[in-house]
Amino acid sequence: MERANAWQKYTSKKDLKKVMDFGENYRQFLSKSKTERECVAFFEKKAKAAGYINIEDAIKEGKKLKAGDRVYAINKGKMMAIFNIGTESLEAGLNILGAHIDSPRMDLKQNPLYEDSDIAFFDTHYYGGIKKYQWVTIPLALHGVVVKKSGEVINVNIGEEESDPVFGISDLLIHLAADQMDKKGSKVVEGEDLNVIVGSIPGFDKDNKKEKDAVKNNVLKLLKEKYDFEEEDFISAEIEVVPAGAARDFGFDRSMILGYGHDDRVCAYPSFMALVDTREKLKKTACALLVDKEEIGSVGATGMQSKFFENTVAELFDLLGDYSELKLRRALTNSKVLSSDVSAGFDPNYASVFEKNNSAYLGRGLVFNKYTGSRGKSGSNDTSAEFVGEIRSIMDKDNVYWQTAELGKVDQGGGGTIAYIMGNYNMQVIDSGVPVLSMHAPCEVISKVDLYEAFLGYEAFIKYA
Ligand code: MN
C-alpha cells in the first residue's frame, strides 16, 4: 500500500503559504541554532514571549500552578522541557513530544591548539556517527563556550557573519592521492586527521626572528584580545566545530531545505511550536522534551537517561499541590510519547539499501516507525499494535498526512532513539519523525511539507491522545 504525497493537500495559494512560511521560520531557526545550548537559548526566548514561566522562578516564589498554565524547565543550558498544564490530574499521564537537539559534529579537544610547519591547528574529537571524509574542505564555524576559573562564561560564535573568518580541514590533493583513493571509506580521512586550520601568521621577536610556536602564540594573542581568554581556559571549554553558513531553500520549487543539524532539530522545532501554538486548554498536560546527547547514547546529566524529566514532573505535582510518589509513578506509566527523530528518506541514488514498501519518502508526511533497531530489531522499542491503532485514529482526525517506515533493509544497519528509555517508565511510545536525505552529513535535506505535517501531527497528538 502506497501513502499519498502531502503536497496534494496544499494546492491553493493560501494553504501553500502556511507550509512555506512555517518552513522559512524553521530555516531561520536552524541557521542560528547549531548547538544544543543555542537551541535551548532560542526556545527559552520564544517560550518567555509566549507566556511560559521558568519552573525555578515558580518554585522560588512559591507560586501555585493550575490548568492552562505554561511552564518550562532547563537542565544545565542543554536540555529543556516545556509544559502546557492540562485540566486533568497529572496522574492521568502526560502527552509527550520527545526530540533531541544535539547533532553530529567535531568538538575541540581539551588541549587543542598546536603548530606544525608554520600553520596553527585545533585538534578535535568527533561527536556522533560521521563519515569523516565529508567534513574536509568545507567552511567551518566555531560555536560554544569557554568557562574561566572565575566561573565567567564566554560565548564563542565565529564564522557565521559575512565579515567573519571561517575555518576548515584540508584534504590531500588528487595529484598525490593514489594511495588514499585505494583506501576504504572509513580510512580515507581518519579521526586524528580532523585538524582544523586556524592561523598562519607568526609573531616575530625584536631581532625580527621567528620564535618557536610563533604562529600558535599569535593565535593566542588574538584570542586574548578579542575574547579575553588564555590557552589554559580551553580545558574548561565546549567548542563545537560545525558547518558555517545559513540553511538554504533547496530545489527550483523551494520545496526542501538544505542545512546542518536537521537531525533532530527538524523534529524538536515543530514539537516546541505545537505546544506554543496550542492556546486551548488541553485535558492532558502536554510536554515537549528536548534532550541532549542522543547522538552518543543519551548518556549523562543532560541526556534522556538522566533523572531530569522524572524530577521535573515531581516538581510539577508539587506546584499543583498534589505531590505523592505513587501519583508520580502513575503519571509516568500513564504517559504517551511520540519519540521523534529523523527517518532515513528513500534515496533513489542508493535504492539497494532500502526496501521500497517500508521506506520513508520525502513529501509523504510524518513518519511512524513501529520499531527501529538492528539485526532482528535489537535495541528497539517495538510499539504495541494497540497504540499504533490509536495513533492512526488521532492522525486521521486532523487529516494529517503520515507514512510508516523502517530504517533500511533488514540487516543493512540500523539505529536507535530515545524511545526505549521512555519505554522503561512503562509509557506507551512510538518512534516518529521527518524523513531526511544525507543524514549525519554536514548538509542534510528535508521537505518543508513533511516538517509541516509533523507540526500538525504533533498538535493532533497533544489534543487527542
Ligand atoms: Mn542522528
Ligand code: MN
Ligand atoms: Mn537523531
